[in-house]
Structures are given as C-alpha cells and as structure tokens.
Amino acid sequence: MATDSIAVPLPRTESRSVVLDWLCTVDHKKIGIMYIVYALIFLVIMGCEAILMRIQLARPESTFLSAEAFNRLFTMHGTTGVFFVAMPILLGFGNYFVPLMIGARDMAFPRLNAFSFWMTAFGGIFLYASFFTGGSLLHGGGAPAVGWFAYAPLTSQAFSPGHGTDFWTLSLLVAGVGSIGAAVNFVATVSCMRCPGMTLGKMPLFAWMNLVTGGLILVTISPLTAAQLMLILDRFLGSHFFDPAAGGQPILWMHFFWIFGHPEVYVLIIPSFAFISEILPVFSRKAIFGYPAMVAATTGIGFVSLGVWAHHMFTVGMPSYGNAFFVLTTMVVAVPTGIKIFNWLATLWGGKIRFATPMLFCLGFLFQFLIGGLTGIMLATAPFDWHLNNSYFVVAHFHYIIVGGILFAIFAAFYYWFPKMTGRMLSEKLGKWHFWIMVIGFHLTFDFMHVPGLLGMPRRIYTYQADRGWGVWNMISSIGVIFQAAAILIFVYNMVHSYFRGALAGNDPWDAWTLEWATSSPPPEYNFSTVPAVRSRRPLWDIKHPEDPDWKYE
Amino acid sequence: MSATPVPVAVEDAESRPLSRGRVGMWCLIIAESAIFLIFIAAYIFYMGKSLDGPTPAQILTVPAVTTVCLLSSSFTMHWATSALRQGKLGLFRLFWFVTLALGAIFLIGTGREWHRFIYQENFTIHTNLFGTTFYSLVGLHASHVAVGLIALSIVMVLALFEKVKQEHSERCEILGMYWHFVDAVWVVVFTVVYGLGR
Numbered sequence: 001m002a003t004d005s006i007a008v009p010l011p012r013t014e015s016r017s018v019v020l021d022w023l024c025t026v027d028h029k030k031i032g033i034m035y036i037v038y039a040l041i042f043l044v045i046m047g048c049e050a051i052l053m054r055i056q057l058a059r060p061e062s063t064f065l066s067a068e069a070f071n072r073l074f075t076m077h078g079t080t081g082v083f084f085v086a087m088p089i090l091l092g093f094g095n096y097f098v099p100l101m102i103g104a105r106d107m108a109f110p111r112l113n114a115f116s117f118w119m120t121a122f123g124g125i126f127l128y129a130s131f132f133t134g135g136s137l138l139h140g141g142g143a144p145a146v147g148w149f150a151y152a153p154l155t156s157q158a159f160s161p162g163h164g165t166d167f168w169t170l171s172l173l174v175a176g177v178g179s180i181g182a183a184v185n186f187v188a189t190v191s192c193m194r195c196p197g198m199t200l201g202k203m204p205l206f207a208w209m210n211l212v213t214g215g216l217i218l219v220t221i222s223p224l225t226a227a228q229l230m231l232i233l234d235r236f237l238g239s240h241f242f243d244p245a246a247g248g249q250p251i252l253w254m255h256f257f258w259i260f261g262h263p264e265v266y267v268l269i270i271p272s273f274a275f276i277s278e279i280l281p282v283f284s285r286k287a288i289f290g291y292p293a294m295v296a297a298t299t300g301i302g303f304v305s306l307g308v309w310a311h312h313m314f315t316v317g318m319p320s321y322g323n324a325f326f327v328l329t330t331m332v333v334a335v336p337t338g339i340k341i342f343n344w345l346a347t348l349w350g351g352k353i354r355f356a357t358p359m360l361f362c363l364g365f366l367f368q369f370l371i372g373g374l375t376g377i378m379l380a381t382a383p384f385d386w387h388l389n390n391s392y393f394v395v396a397h398f399h400y401i402i403v404g405g406i407l408f409a410i411f412a413a414f415y416y417w418f419p420k421m422t423g424r425m426l427s428e429k430l431g432k433w434h435f436w437i438m439v440i441g442f443h444l445t446f447d448f449m450h451v452p453g454l455l456g457m458p459r460r461i462y463t464y465q466a467d468r469g470w471g472v473w474n475m476i477s478s479i480g481v482i483f484q485a486a487a488i489l490i491f492v493y494n495m496v497h498s499y500f501r502g503a504l505a506g507n508d509p510w511d512a513w514t515l516e517w518a519t520s521s522p523p524p525e526y527n528f529s530t531v532p533a534v535r536s537r538r539p540l541w542d543i544k545h546p547e548d549p550d551w552k553y554e
Numbered sequence: 555m556s557a558t559p560v561p562v563a564v565e566d567a568e569s570r571p572l573s574r575g576r577v578g579m580w581c582l583i584i585a586e587s588a589i590f591l592i593f594i595a596a597y598i599f600y601m602g603k604s605l606d607g608p609t610p611a612q613i614l615t616v617p618a619v620t621t622v623c624l625l626s627s628s629f630t631m632h633w634a635t636s637a638l639r640q641g642k643l644g645l646f647r648l649f650w651f652v653t654l655a656l657g658a659i660f661l662i663g664t665g666r667e668w669h670r671f672i673y674q675e676n677f678t679i680h681t682n683l684f685g686t687t688f689y690s691l692v693g694l695h696a697s698h699v700a701v702g703l704i705a706l707s708i709v710m711v712l713a714l715f716e717k718v719k720q721e722h723s724e725r726c727e728i729l730g731m732y733w734h735f736v737d738a739v740w741v742v743v744f745t746v747v748y749g750l751g752r
Contacts, residue, residue, distance in 0.1 A: 108574040222588035238680035
C-alpha cells in the first residue's frame with residue numbers, strides 16, 4: 001500500500017476564512033466531523049453532570065447538591081446523552097462513511113445535510129441556554145427538571161411554571177427536525193447512490209444498518225414531535241391533551257413518549273452494531289459470518305422494536321393482557337439481537353484475532369452488551385419488573401447498554417477510523433490504557449449499581465437515608481466514575497496528541513476491505529477520482545487478492 | 555492523489571430508476587404520516603370523553619364543498635404535471651393555477667368554519683377534549699396545506715416568468731407527491747372527524 005498519501009488541501013481563495021468554510025460546508029465529511037466534535041463536547045459536559053450526581057449520591061443524606069439542582073442535572077444528563085451525544089456521534093460517523101463505503105461523491109442531499117446538522121447543533125445550545133435563565137445557577141438555573149421523559153402532568157403549567165419544560169420541548173423539536181432530515185438523507189443515499197455493481201446484497205453492513213436506522217428515525221422521532229406539539233398546546237393554548245381536570249389522561253403522554261422512546265434506543269444501538277460489524281471481521285481476518293442473517297435480523301429488530309414500548313409502563317395499571325402482549329414482543333425482539341451476537345461470535349471463531357485497540361473495544365462491547373441485554377430480559381418479565389421498575393436496576397441496565405455497549409462501540413469506531421479521517425494513527429499504548437481503565441471504571445460503577453436497585457433504591461432521588469443499606473454500593477459506583485473520567489481524559493489527550501504527532505496512517509493501515517480504505521487518508525473532497533465498480537462485498541479484498549476474489553464464492 | 559486502483563465503472567451514475575428526489579419525498583411522507591397518526595390516535599382516544607361543552611354532532615357540518623375542492627385539486631395537479639412532462643407549458647400553468655386556487659378555497663373554507671366555531675359557538679381548543687383534538691388535528695392538516703400552497707405559489711411565480719420548463723417536470727411531480735399526500739391525509743381526517751366522530 002502506498003504510504004505517501006496525505007491529501008493536500010485544495011487551495012482556498014484568500015477571502016474565505018477557515019471558519020466560514022466550515023460554517024457553510026455541505027461536504028459530508030466535514031459535516032460528519034462537526035457532528036462528532038459537537039457530540040464529544042457534550043459527552044464531556046454530560047460526564048461532568050454525572051460526576052456531580054455521583055458525588056451527591058456517594059453518601060446518604062448528602063447536602064452537596066440541592067434537590068432542585070439534582071433534578072435538573074438528571075434531566076439534562078439524560079436529554080443531552082440521547083439527543084446531543086449519542087445521536088450526533090452516530091449520525092456523524094454515518095455521514096462520513098456511508099457515502100465513502102458505497103462509492104458515492106456525497107450524501108443524496110448535501111444542503112439538507114448541513115441544515116440537519118445546524119438544527120441539531122442549535123437545539124443543544126438552546127437547551128443549555130436554560131441553565132442561564134431562571135433562578136440561581138447553583139440550583140441549576142432555569143434548566144428543565146422533569147426527567148428526560150418529561151411525564152405529564154408534571155410538565156403542565158401548574159406543576160412546572162417556569163420555562164425549563166419549554167426549553168426541553170423546543171430544543172428537542174428543533175433537534176428532531178434535524179434528525180428527520182438526516183434520516184431522509186441516509187435512506188435516499190443508500191437507496192439511490194450506490195456505485196455500479198453494489199447491489200443491496202453487496203453493500204457493507206454499515207450501510208445496511210444506517211439504512212434501517214434512517215427508516216426507524218422517520219417513524220420514531222415523529223411521535224415525539226407530535227407529543228411535544230401537544231405539550232406546547234397544553235402549556236400555552238390551554239388545550240387538554242394531558243389535563244386530568246378536563247378528562248385528559250397523562251397516560252397518553254406515556255404511550256406517545258415511549259412509542260418514540262423505545263425505538264429511539266434502537267436508533268442508538270443499530271449504528272453501534274454497524275461499527276462492530278465492520279471492525280470485528282477486520283481484526284479477526286475473516287469476513288462477517290452470516291451476512292444475510294445480519295441484514296434480516298437488523299431489519300427485524302427495526303420492525304419489532306416499534307411494538308414493545310409499553311414495557312416501560314408495566315406498573316401503570318394496564319390490564320393483564322396488555323402487559324402480557326408487551327412481555328411477549330419484548331422477548332421476541334431479543335431473538336434477532338441474539339442472532340447477531342452469535343454471528344459476531346462465529347466471525348471470531350477460527351479467525352486470526354489481532355488485539356489492537358479497536359478490537360479490544362469490540363470485545364468489551366460483545367461481553368457488556370450481552371449482559372445488558374440479559375438484564376433487559378429480566379426487566380421484560382412484567383412481574384419481576386413490578387419490583388424493579390423505576391429502581392436503580394433499570395438505571396444499571398440501560399447504562400450497561402449505553403456505556404458498556406454503545407460508548408465502547410463508539411470508542412472502537414474512533415480508534416478504527418480516526419486514521420482515515422485525519423491521516424494519523426491514534427497511540428496504541430494510550431489506547432490500551434484508555435480501554436483497561438474504562439473497563440475497570442465502567443464495571444465498578446455499573447455492576448454494583450444493580451444491587452441497590454434490587455434492594456429497592458428508586459431512581460431520581462437526590463438522597464437517601466443511611467439505614468437503607470444502599471450507601472456502600474453507591475460509594476463503589478461513585479468511585480468507578482473516577483476511573484471513567486481518567487479514561488476519557490486519556491482518550492481526549494490521545495486524540496489531540498495524535499492529531500499533531502501521530503504516526504502517518506496511509507490509505508489502509510488495518511488491511512481492511514471496504515471502499516473507504518481505497519482513498520487517501522483523509523480522503524479528497526470528491527472522495528473517488530473515478531467512480532468505483534464492485535463485484536463482491538469486500539471490494540478491496542478482491543483487488544488485493546485477485547487470485548482468490550470473494551465474488552467467486554458469493 | 556494516490557489511492558488504491560479500484561475498477562472503473564462504465565455505467566452512468568445518473569441512469570438509476572429510483573430518483574433521490576422521489577425517495578426523499580417518500581421519506582418525508584412517511585415521517586409526516588407518523589405525526590398525523592399520533593394526532594389521529596389522540597382524537598380517537600378522546601372521542602366521546604369530553605366532560606362538557608359541545609359534541610361533534612352538535613357543532614360539525616360536513617364540509618362538502620371544500621373537501622370536493624381539495625380532492626379535485628389532486629386531479630388538476632396530476633394533469634398539470636402530465637402537461638409539463640409533455641412540454642405543454644400553457645396547459646401546465648393553467649392546471650397549476652387551478653390547483654393553487656382549489657387549495658386556497660379549502661383553506662378559506664376551513665378558516666370560515668373556525669371563525670363560526672370560535673365567535674358564534676364559543677368553541678375553542680380550550681373548551682373541551684373535542685375542541686383540543688379537533689383543532690389540533692384539523693389545524694395540523696391545514697398547516698400542511700398552507701406550506702403546500704406556499705410551495706405551489708413559488709412554482710406559479712416561476713412559471714409565470716417562464717422559468718419552469720419540461721426538464722423540471724420530475725421536480726414538479728415530486729412536489730405533486732407532497733400535494734397528493736396532503737389530500738390523502740384529508741381523506742383520513744375527514745373520515746375520522748366528520749364521519750366516525752359524529
């Protein structure tokens with residue numbers, strides 16, 4: 001492979017500054033980087049929010065934070081994490097690599113792409129402006145305090161008279177428009193812009209999974225948009241959607257919110273599956289096992305996930321057959337997920353494993369996502385959920401998936417694709433420190449968090465009594481945060497240092513097989529000087545091994 | 555720029571049967587349908603549940619004229635885009651204008667209906683659950699009609715300045731898809747509100 005392939009930036013006209021270039025860009029690669037950097041900044045912010053909360057919860061009856069401050073913190077932490085960290089970062093990687101992997105010049109609608117990013121960006125900034133309104137910053141200013149799911153009637157004017165709820169509603173409405181725009185782009189790009197020879201059955205799983213995610217976003221974010229419009233009408237025009245005094249029912253909000261909220265977590269996990277499906281095979285030196293089953297399973301997950309939402313509502317008093325239906329659908333959605341896990345394991349089996357940092361994070365993902373999924377099955381059994389709902393067991397479960405699964409997959413993606421995006425390798429040594437300290441911290445915090453949940457500690461409480469027996473477990477969880485913070489700092493340092501001083505990467509540092517590794521690192525603005533044509537799922541394997549190409553076997 | 559030599563494509567990337575504009579518009583239609591479905595679900599959920607205030611049977615009269623206008627506008631839209639595809643620019647401008655006019659009649663009719671409700675019957679979004687769900691659902695639809703009319707007006711102005719040519723027919727058809735969607739939503743809303751609800 002050629003190693004002297006650092007792209008020379010095209011000359012810019014004198015009058016255009018760098019800032020203006022980035023502000024006005026419609027290039028999917030720049031937009032992808034902006035999404036990712038934006039999300040990383042909010043990752044650090046939401047981590048700080050978590051640190052504050054864990055300090056408060058480390059000891060019983062702590063007075064480190066006031067109740068109002070704590071309520072605002074968990075609301076902002078959750079809202080930020082879902083909408084301004086996880087979604088942007090996953091959409092950012094998707095934006096950068098989907099066109100490259102399918103041999104396209106850009107996304108289908110470049111201007112819509114830019115518009116979607118800026119809408120999302122503005123949503124986050126608008127949400128955080130709320131800290132600087134209302135009361136004293138020490139108590140969280142005017143930030144929303146209604147939980148990330150903003151249940152009615154807490155969100156009515158009567159119970160949330162300030163503007164925190166409105167910041168929550170409007171910022172997410174705006175960001176939601178951005179998400180839908182991005183989804184339209186992903187679906188249109190993957191559907192219409194694949195290079196010649198790349199049938200749907202030959203495109204990388206990364207492209208498939210972003211296609212499914214795009215479709216899912218279209219039908220997932222819209223219910224939230226609808227519910228938020230209803231909330232705005234209730235709060236400002238005196239409508240009665242969720243107003244019990246006029247016969248309205250707060251449970252309607254719960255249904256609409258979770259009709260959004262559950263598929264939303266699949267919107268977050270499916271792109272993470274995409275990362276693993278691309279990275280794991282390369283470091284096992286084997287093609288992914290069971291490509292058709294992976295496609296079918298992902299599509300199946302997308303569809304079934306639309307029918308499980310009320311497993312968040314087992315304790316609200318639905319009739320038994322209602323609960324039973326959602327128990328069954330939730331169990332069913334675990335089946336295609338399990339198929340994927342088996343396929344990843346089968347990919348590893350018989351492969352020549354290379355334990356580079358991207359692979360370490362993939363293996364961490366596999367182990368942790370599995371456990372998180374198993375606690376999910378536990379929660380899916382309604383009778384058991386009657387004990388566990390709204391407890392720290394649920395918090396431990398979803399953080400297992402989001403941190404242990406999604407965040408680990410994101411780290412894997414960084415270590416794998418940072419060389420392509422910047423032309424330089426991240427430090428393996430620092431990467432391994434990052435990985436192991438993160439593993440220690442993650443498990444300290446979230447393994448032991450299951451215990452207070454089982455012992456009955458509810459969510460969203462700002463403190464607890466000393467005689468409950470929860471103190472020691474909370475202390476252990478809080479100590480784990482120190483390790484996680486250290487790991488993230490190592491990661492940030494690694495990125496900054498390697499950007500300037502990292503080893504030059506070349507086109508294809510990992511000896512991978514998808515089209516993005518056929519371009520220089522970073523790729524030129526136009527991606528490919530000639531439109532590529534492919535004959536198999538691993539076009540670069542075919543080029544590097546012309547005596548044994550994949551298309552003879554597919 | 556040094557890069558791995560990938561086999562060169564011979565096929566022209568533009569010769570795809572599925573155009574990105576159409577896929578994009580279908581995606582938008584799917585997303586908007588989901589929003590409407592939630593409002594329709596709320597409407598049906600709250601049917602008959604108002605504690606007091608006017609009921610649908612007491613207040614609603616079937617908006618036959620405006621409905622006929624809106625549904626006819628789908629036909630005129632189709633004729634307009636067909637004419638454009640065949641290069642008959644004058645016919646296109648005529649049918650496009652009629653579509654615009656029919657849509658405007660629909661909106662004006664809705665406005666008059668609401669004026670009567672608010673000022674004569676004292677029936678607002680605040681009155682009861684029926685008011686909440688009626689105004690939000692019909693209003694959401696009307697706002698989509700309004701956005702459609704803005705888009706149609708822009709094309710109308712461009713057409714009057716003779717900027718819209720045969721090669722733009724694909725784009726006008728895609729806009730037509732949006733318009734047909736708005737009509738289809740009205741069929742559902744009309745059935746639920748003025749049919750089932752009464």
